Amino acid sequence: MERTFIMIKPDGVQRGLIGDIISRFETKGFNLVGMKFMAVPRELAEKHYGVHKERPFFGGLVDFITSSPVVAMVWEGEGVVGSARTLIGATNPISSPPGTIRGDYGVTIGRNIIHGSDAIETAQTEIALWFSEGELASWESCAQGWIYE
Ligand code: IDP
Numbered sequence: 001m002e003r004t005f006i007m008i009k010p011d012g013v014q015r016g017l018i019g020d021i022i023s024r025f026e027t028k029g030f031n032l033v034g035m036k037f038m039a040v041p042r043e044l045a046e047k048h049y050g051v052h053k054e055r056p057f058f059g060g061l062v063d064f065i066t067s068s069p070v071v072a073m074v075w076e077g078e079g080v081v082g083s084a085r086t087l088i089g090a091t092n093p094i095s096s097p098p099g100t101i102r103g104d105y106g107v108t109i110g111r112n113i114i115h116g117s118d119a120i121e122t123a124q125t126e127i128a129l130w131f132s133e134g135e136l137a138s139w140e141s142c143a144q145g146w147i148y149e
């Protein structure tokens with residue numbers, strides 16, 4: 001089953017959005033398989049955003065992610081990588097439609113509430129970066145047969 005890495009960023013935590021965001025993934029029908037509330041070591045933030053290290057916003061982004069705790073999660077389900085990106089919305093919250101997490105709660109690109117892996121391979125890399133195998137729990141929801149045909 002497909003898995004993705006989701007992180008509620010420091011602004012989402014500070015603004016009291018943890019419950020709402022988790023609820024959106026839960027009620028969609030995805031399964032939570034890993035979750036931790038944590039301060040992010042600078043080295044981890046730099047690795048996670050390594051693809052952007054030449055961009056002008058990189059230093060500010062790493063400062064922001066390490067400024068206050070985050071909620072790191074792994075969610076599982078059919079098509080979860082793409083579906084999570086749809087639930088999250090566009091990178092810039094101001095052009096993200098209502099109903100998306102960024103569209104409902106964000107205004108600027110540097111404070112866009114949440115991260116979600118952009119592809120299946122990226123998800124695998126990010127899950128391995130943030131979680132050890134023992135921190136992930138496989139399980140089947142009792143609602144499985146009511147979510148999937
Ligand atoms: P994504 O989070 O929608 O995948 P990416 O392009 O991968 O967007 O950028 C990663 C993160 O870097 C964004 O979520 C945002 O927090 C930050 N970011 C991207 N572009 C800018 C920018 O132009 N200014 C400030 N921060 C940016």
Ligand code: MG
Pocket residue numbers: 118
């Ligand atoms: Mg990205």
